[in-house]
Amino acid sequence: MLDILAITGPIYLCILAGYAAVRWGIFTKAEMRVLGKFVLQIALPALLFYALASRPLADVLRPGYLLVYTAGSLLVLLGGLLWWWKVQGKPLTESAYVAMGMTCSNSGYVGYPMMLLLFGPLGGVVLALNLIVENLVKLPLLFTLADAGAHEGARPTAGQVLRQTLDRLVRNPLIVGIVLGLAVALSGWQMPQVLTRAVTLFSGSAGGLALFIIGGNLVGLQVKGMRRQVGLIAVGKLLMHPAAVWLAIAVCAALGLPVPEGDLKAAAVLSAAMPMLGVYAILAQRHGHEGFTSAALLGTTAASFFTLSAILWLLRHSAGWLG
Template structure:
């Protein structure tokens, strides 16, 4: 068990450092937002570009991974949305955020460090594939559902497809997706950045892990769970237990992933807490309080579930 804690320990110590530094005033919440923007706009795009561009296309484009991870995640998305609509009978716009909390992993801030320490060189490739599924499939669908529900509630007629197209165009302009697409082009054509530019990209990419985890810790300061425990509990169970279960079923029996390391990476990424900007996205429709509470609870609970999963994978690998 100590060797597993050696993997997860630094991850949660970095998160704790960010929490304590913000809690005791070394950094403010505004500082965390600035650091988060640095990660989203510079460090992570540099990491993704390096991961994709420096490998032959056949080593990067794993359609089995995309299909298995996408199928498992979309199954959880539909299940979460259906539960919020027909079982909980939740408010229209919140149904999308309820599902988002269950199916959208924190691949960049928490997932990549864990998978990198566990599996090594395959982690950046899996991260890039995850980002494709997150940004081109799940987030456009979820944000479109929320926006279409809001328009419907206000009496405006705006189809889900129209909203989906607008959302997708907006996401295509994000630095992370631009970096992935540029990386695919360089990989396909065999291009390499000139020495100084390549080393600059590498320097930015090396800043990703520590800064991203530090930002997650700072973002947890001030979050509360009062009055939201039942809803939060459902999201925690969906994200940390049901999402990895859906991905596990997909990658083992529906669309088997041929590479054992990528199988493990897909399962680990699915077992991460939800994406760190979850409350920020939910703020758009006034659901930031319960989303922030879910982020806090899931991040704390993931310390135990991830360590348990790593222990299981150590003794029963996905060979």
């Protein structure tokens, strides 16, 4: 178990350091937002670009990974949405944000540092694959459902949904980094050393700083009065989502469909086991649901230390999953 804590321990110590820095007044939450902007706009795009541009295209495009991660995510997304909307009788917009919390992982701030510790340079490829599924499948679907619930009589048309999705994508620096990296990998161009070193200097700052920011942003969040909703989201995100991806791997393999091999198989399950994306509550402000989403972010991130450690232990003691 000590070897598992050697992986998860540094991750959560960095988060704790960020929390303490804001709690004790060394940094303010406003300053954390500035640091977060640097990570999202500069460091992570540089990381994604280099991770993709420095590899052959065949090493980057992994259809088996995309298939099982998408299938497992959609299974939990639709299940969580229908449970909260139809069984619990809650509004569609609220249900969409519950489903978002259960299926949209923090692949950049928490996932990438852990993948880097476990799998080295492959962590950048895993991050890119996860962001493709998040930005092209899950988030467009969830935003459409949230908007549909908020405007019952005026549902967005397919054309409006497509335009909104494309607008978000072209303005997202992470997607720009992925597209440029894929373009370089496709062209076979060898980047000059001076460019490579400049990009790696920026990308190297992403991991620890991202975790520090997550901790700082948790200061002031409260769980009181929302335990039922927070508990459902946490169980869905930390247990059901990785279980669904594991199930998707087993089913696809049985049907003869492509599945991830080696480290990528474990990476898919672990990516699903991460807490929800760090801007979860910010996204929910659009429809006035920042209360329960902030509480869910705090509760799920805290609980993920224990669930991730347990899942890592299970994978390590399952033949062919994690060395």
